[in-house]
Structures are given as C-alpha cells and as structure tokens.
Amino acid sequence: MTQHATRNFALLTDLQPLVGQELGVSDWITVDQRRIDLFAEATDDHQWIHVDAARAAAGPFGATVAHGFLTLSLLPPLFASAFHIDGIGMGINYGLNRVRFPAPVRVGSRLRGRFKLLAYEPLPGGAQLTVEVTVEMEGSDKPACVAESVTRRYVA
Numbered sequence: 001m002t003q004h005a006t007r008n009f010a011l012l013t014d015l016q017p018l019v020g021q022e023l024g025v026s027d028w029i030t031v032d033q034r035r036i037d038l039f040a041e042a043t044d045d046h047q048w049i050h051v052d053a054a055r056a057a058a059g060p061f062g063a064t065v066a067h068g069f070l071t072l073s074l075l076p077p078l079f080a081s082a083f084h085i086d087g088i089g090m091g092i093n094y095g096l097n098r099v100r101f102p103a104p105v106r107v108g109s110r111l112r113g114r115f116k117l118l119a120y121e122p123l124p125g126g127a128q129l130t131v132e133v134t135v136e137m138e139g140s141d142k143p144a145c146v147a148e149s150v151t152r153r154y155v156a
Contacts (some may be wrong), residue, residue, distance in 0.1 A: 007083040012127055014152055015085070023131065024082035026113040028138065029074055031066045033107050036057060039070040053107075064138045066105040070094075071145045075133055078113030079149075089156030103140055110134035110138040118148065126154035 007024040009015060017021070021133065033053065040046050048055045049065055056064040076093075112135070119130035128150065135145040 006081055009083065009085045011087065011153055012085050014083075015117060015127070018117050019120050021115050025115070026078040026080075026082040028110040028112045029077065030106065030113060031070070031105050031109050033064060034054075035088050036066050036070065036107060038066060039067055039073070042102065043067070045069075054104060059150075061104050061106055064107045066107070066109075068101040068145070069100065071105055071111065071135060072147065074098065074135070075078065075112065075147070075149060078111075078133070078135070078153075079080065079115065079131075082113055082115050085153060086153050088153050090154045092152045093156075096149040097130070097150065099145070099147040101145050103137060103142035104126045105144045106138060108138060109140075109144070111135050111144055123152060126142055128152050140144075 002029065004025070027123055040051050045067055049059055049061070051064065051069055093108055114134045114136060116132040117129065118132050119128075121128040131146050131149045131151070133145070133149050134143045137144045
C-alpha cells in the first residue's frame with residue numbers, strides 16, 4: 001500500500017477544539033522476525049513464542065508473535081506518520097493510561113495507528129495531550145493494541 005499524507009496542524013492550539021475527534025491515521029509498519037529478534041535482544045526477553053520459529057509454529061498462534069511491548073514501542077513512529085504539529089520544539093512521553101493487547105501480532109503482520117484526541121490540557125509553553133491509540137492489524141477484526149498515550153508538546 002502507498003503511504004498517505006500526514007495530517008498537519010499549523011499550531012498546537014489548533015488541536016484544542018478537536019477533543020473527541022480523530023487526529024490522523026499512520027502509515028503501515030511491518031513487524032518482521034528481524035524486528036522481533038532485535039527487540040528480544042534489546043529487552044532480554046527471549047521467550048520462545050517470540051524467537052523460536054520452529055517451536056512457535058507448533059504453538060498456539062502457529063508462528064512467532066511480537067512482544068506486546070514491541071507493539072507499544074512502535075507508537076512514536078506511528079504518531080509521526082499520522083499527524084504533525086508545526087512549531088513544536090520538544091515533545092515528551094508523559095506516560096500511558098489503560099493499555100490492552102486484544103490480539104497477538106503474528107510475524108509478518110502490518111500495523112497502523114489510529115489516533116483520537118481524548119483531552120487537551122494547556123501547560124505553560126505547551127499542552128498535554130491524551131490520545132487514544134488503536135493499533136490496527138491488517139486483516140484482523142481485533143486491534144493489536146489499544147492505549148491512552150499522554151504526551152506533552154512544547155512550542156519552540
């Protein structure tokens with residue numbers, strides 16, 4: 001599939017009236033075995049369901065699956081391709097609220113993020129955004145992940 005145009009906002013304050021609305025949808029990201037293996041190396045989580053293709057083929061999902069935290073760690077690039085706010089000098093991850101992994105991400109799956117603004121709280125020099133992220137998996141009725149991401153964005 002081709003990449004789509006990232007939604008652009010001229011000012012951070014342009015988001016304030018959009019509470020309850022979708023901010024954008026990201027490009028697709030493929031979760032291949034190399035990505036899973038590199039995540040296992042980085043986190044020291046080498047559970048067989050993630051890294052042993054032969055054993056996982058006989059397991060409950062018929063193939064290796066991505067770590068839940070790998071799926072969660074893809075939020076920054078998904079955010080970046082879904083929408084952009086001009087004039088932001090810094091953005092920080094402030095945390096996560098509810099996080100769930102409704103469906104396993106089998107190796108080779110393609111994921112994209114759908115971003116809905118739940119809250120906009122002005123801060124000195126910026127704003128705190130609470131965004132519901134639904135990580136969709138191509139060909140699946142269930143999302144791979146649903147999370148509330150809390151970020152702080154500061155103007156340059």
